[in-house]
Amino acid sequence: MQDLPVADAVDGATVFAGYIPTSQSKLGRTRNFMIRKCIAGSLLSACAILCSAQDNAARPPEYNILVTSKINKGDLPYRSFYNLLVRLRALLPPAPRIIEPVYQMSFSHVPIEEEDNFLKPSWNVAIVGTDTDIELPMIRGGYFDLPEPGDKVAKDAKDAKDASIMFNSQTQKNFLRVAYTTRLRPNHALGFTDMKRALFEVSEVQKKIPWYTLGFRAEKYAKFDAIKACFAADDGELRLDGEVLDTIHSARCRIYKIDPQLIDTNREVNFSPAPEIVVLEDSARYLRKHASG
Structure with missing residues (x-):
């Protein structure tokens, strides 16, 4: 399923339960979330400093660059992908039915056996926003569901709009695979x-x-x-x-x-x-x- 602008739709059924609010990893995840909002400005400032140093020095200095964090290009907009799932569920036949769509992580360059065995002992997927940091339960193989906005998830409209789905692994950009579970x-x-x-x-x-x-x-x-x-x-x-x-x-x-x-x-x-x-x-x-x- 690919990220495209969508309108709100009627809520579908939720098949996973037990969303876990956490503060243990909030510092790292929220920090990365906020960094992305100002990273462009930071890069421009760094560029100006480097260029100035090269102009003023007789011999260009050598820089040892230390990478302190990595941004996963597969982080996704929560609201858009929640609405896509709702729209897909609206196309299902009426209950009782056999299938229910959920999301599966779309891994980057991972052998299929590793996909099927994926489940980290720490967190796997989370919804992170300005006022939101909640881990989602995941079944081995990368299967998970998205909760609807409200309650503990993206309580206000602005946070719901800005919140991201963050993964503790490298995933494909702007894409999530849909899986159909069977009852x-x-x-x-x-x-x-x-x-x-x-x-x-x-x-x-x-x-x-x-x-x-x-x-x-x-x-x-x-x-x-x-x-x-x-x-x-x-x-x-x-x-x-x-x-x-x-x-x-x-x-x-x-x-x-x-x-x-x-x-x-x-x-x-x-x-x-x-x-x-x-x-x-x-x-x-x-x-x-x-x-x-």
């Missing part, structure tokens, strides 16, 4: 009828996205033919009638390409143990990697 049955299983319904729901969303809507271009043309289940440990399995299914392993995730011969049956896939998250996936992303070695 499991009470026995932590996913039926083939559920998979069929999930694929249908995504296709209906894609049909409603106009071809000229650049902000949703990636979502309109995304392909899905598999499910990806990610587990807390590296011992997860997918079973059908007690037999372990043939899946692609990627870190602690298992990717199962949906069998078209089973899509119309009443059989179900059982997960052992219960997964942290199950999302729709494009198996070609993993097949290409395995084909290249």
Whole structure:
């Protein structure tokens, strides 16, 4: 999903909970947030000082430059990306439904196994503004949801407008990947009828996205033919009638390409143990990697 100007929309459902306000890392994150507002002026001043020194000295001095912080070009405007998610959820079929869109970090030059295994012991993603510093819960693999403005997040309109989504890793500029989570049955299983319904729901969303809507271009043309289940440990399995299914392993995730011969049956896939998250996936992303070695 790409950042474009959007209007406010009706709020969608929230699937993640437990947003954690924190002051532990506020100093570093908020400092970087404020530095970006004046960095241009600082650079101009530094340039003037350096040029003056070179003009006045007979021999140009040598400068030892110490980099004290790094700005992630992937930091994103909170309000814009929250509104994009709301607009996407407005295209979903009415509840009860199988899928729910959430965001996934869009990593820069990271192997796919590292993406699937990503979860730092410290903070991973936060919303930072003038009066806001709140960490968001993240599921291994970079999956997270955005809370609506208000309460503890961007309480006033100005802070909501200026707040940024900050990541504790290098991410792509002006882009977040959308992932569609799938709702499991009470026995932590996913039926083939559920998979069929999930694929249908995504296709209906894609049909409603106009071809000229650049902000949703990636979502309109995304392909899905598999499910990806990610587990807390590296011992997860997918079973059908007690037999372990043939899946692609990627870190602690298992990717199962949906069998078209089973899509119309009443059989179900059982997960052992219960997964942290199950999302729709494009198996070609993993097949290409395995084909290249």
